[in-house]
Amino acid sequence: MVVVFWLYLGFIITPILLLAVGSVGEIWTNTLLPHGLTGRWYVDIVTDPSFQRGFVTSITVSLATCVATAIIAVPFAYALYAAAGRGWRLAARILFLLPIAAPPLVLGFGFLLVFSSETLPWMGTPGLLIAGHTVMTLPYLLQTLIADMRHQDLATLERAAESLGATLPQRLIGIILPALRHSLASGLVLVAALSIGEFQLSNLIAGFLARPYPVVLLQAFYGATGFACAGTIVLLVLALAASLTSARVGNQAANQRGVA
Amino acid sequence: MSLILDTVSYRYPGQTSGVESVSLDVQKGELCALIGPSGCGKSTLLKLIAGFLNPDSGVIQIAGRAVQGVPPRARNLGVVFQSYALFPHMTAAENIAYPLKLRGIPAAERRARAEAMLHRARLDGFGERLPAQLSGGQQQRVALARALVFSPQALLLDEPLSALDAAHRVALRDEIRGLQQEHGITTIHVTHDQEEALSIADRVAVLHEGRLLQVASPRTLYDHPIDATVAAFVGQANLLPALVRNERCVETALGLLSCHAKGLLPGSNVLAFFRPEQLLTAPAPEFLPEVNRFSGHITADRFLGALRRFDFDSGAGRVLGETASRAAITAIAVPPEAIRLFPALTAR
Secondary structure (H helix, E strand, C coil), X not given: CHHHHHHHHHHHHHHHHHHHHHHCEEECCCCCCCEEECCHHHHHHHHCHHHHHHHHHHHHHHHHHHHHHHHHHHHHHHHHHHCCCHHHHHHHHHHHHHHHHCCHHHHHHHHHHHHCCCCCCCCECHHHHHHHHHHHHHHHHHHHHHHHHHHHCHXXXXXXXXXXXXXXXXXXXXXXXXXXXXXXXXXXXXXXXXXXXXXXXXXXXXXXXXXXXHHHXXXXXXXXXXHXXXXXXXXXXXXXXXXXXXXHHHHHHHHHHCCC | CCEEEEEEEEECCCCCCEEEEEEEEECCCCEEEEECCCCCCHHHHHHHHHCCXXXXXXXXXXXXXXXXXXXXXXXXXXXXXXCCCCCCCCCHHHHHHHHHHHCCCCHHHHHHHHHHHHHHCCCCCCCCCCHHHCCHHHHHHXXXXXXXXXXXXXXXXXXXXXXXXXXXXXXXXXXXXXXXHHHCCEEEEEECCHHHHHHHCCEEEEEECCXXXXXXXXXXXXXXXXXXXXXXXXXXXXXXXXXXXXXXXXXXXXXXXXXXCCCCCCCCEEEEEECHHXXXXXXXXXXXXXXXXXXXXXXXXXXXXXXXXXXXEXXXXXXXXXXXXXXXXXXXXXXXXXXXXXXXXXXX
16 A cells, blocks of 8 residues: 555656756756756746746636636525525536536537637637636536535525525625635635646637647747746646645635634 | 414425424513424424525414514524524624624624623623634524624524533523523524423423424423323323223223223223322332332332432333432332323324
8 A cells, every 4th residue: 555655656746856857957868867957947938928928828817717717606606505406406516527527628629619610709819718717617616615605504604694684695795705715715726726727728729829828838848858847847836836825725714613 | 572373384395394283372571492303393483483484374473463475684583593603704792793783783882782792691701702712602602692682572592502512501591591581582492302491491382293282381291291292202201001991990011000080981092191200119018008009120220310210110011210219119109190191192
């Protein structure tokens, strides 16, 4: 069991270590490790206009995706949570499984077919990219929110607020949203992390001038290895930072709700 | 403010559970406990009064006004939930002040009234704590304070003590009663704990399978249960299947029991009811009256502090007894006047 664990860990960590080493190596061709030490690949990444554009696009798309998922997910999650019928519960389960059952490639080909037409000529627009990321990440946020609603027994909290005299808008603003703030924050950071790292769908539907960072990064692998490694490390740091923030926000929420 | 339920019925969609034709009149300032086994409909009845469910038929009146179609927020009722339902993102003081905020009361007055309620609930110094930083008992007191702070027309308590340990339950039920009397507020207290109900309620209503069986003072309910179901649910009871021999005697597994059986047809099946503490006990038969006297031995002896509860086996049948005596018991007697006869239970 321990051997399997270390093998698995090695399998994951070794490529990351090699990327980190490669990002500061001067030359790396046909050797186990690179020769020389340099920071110029990172300077090249920062000063490269296409990478700058890709970075800005990724951040913009990620933020817009967060806003869109938050606007859709909160009422949607509440409707699914409140729906007592088996049909709705089944619909929710299918929705949660969608990102796993239907890979981004499938969604991308679908988008290609629909939005390359003259009627809907939106292929390559940032709006379509945001829509695609929203569709892909929405189930993750929904799942986080619904789990928290169940955990907190939101229905009873709402009943309590209603019995105290709160109207629906008052309950939404005063009780539901504040009670969900931690899971919403945690879920949105997860959405941001997924959106920043998304490649498959973006590669199919992004326009040339609005390519997100991972798509631009692919081009780097046709050039210098060190440059590609540095670009990948930047992406990794961004995604890791987002994931760790998500986990931290989740832990804070769990600690706050723990009974003293 | 009175609270009246007139033949109220409700059935959950697609289920057989609910409440059926329940009529109840709770007077101003009265504490009425609703008791019954799990699934008997007591929480459903509370939800109907609070407005979380709408009755299929019947009328609910609060302060003389029918509340059919009136949403929960407009009923002006204080509700304490089993899980307390404190808002996790608000401090104890903010939780208590929340209903005042909804009523547009200025912040300074809200704070003052919340502080006053915290003091009355013995929670001075805990106002700035979040619910997660309070113990179960403290959370319960915050929930009660929140339900009382806006002077509601009535208070509805849905098993508010069930999540607490035994020691806290006893202390807090007295506090609930104290606060209820202090506010003079009409209260319905749902509980499955009969001891809790008997100890603090002015009247107790027993629900069984959605029907109200009896509403009476705790003493009447205990001493004069209306039927075998109530007798079995309220307190400890001996209910022995019996056959009426004549108007002075019934036959049980224990043996012949002298009792008042006038008006019952000889040969009819009944249940002979008496409370465990009504048994007379002695170390030898000669210390007891001859009527309904049985010799035997104890098969289970439970020490409960001030008293002991025991199973007594006469060789022919078993009964449950209670006594403060710690002496040996080899004989028991059942006073004829302690025995009541109920029709044998049919599937209800």
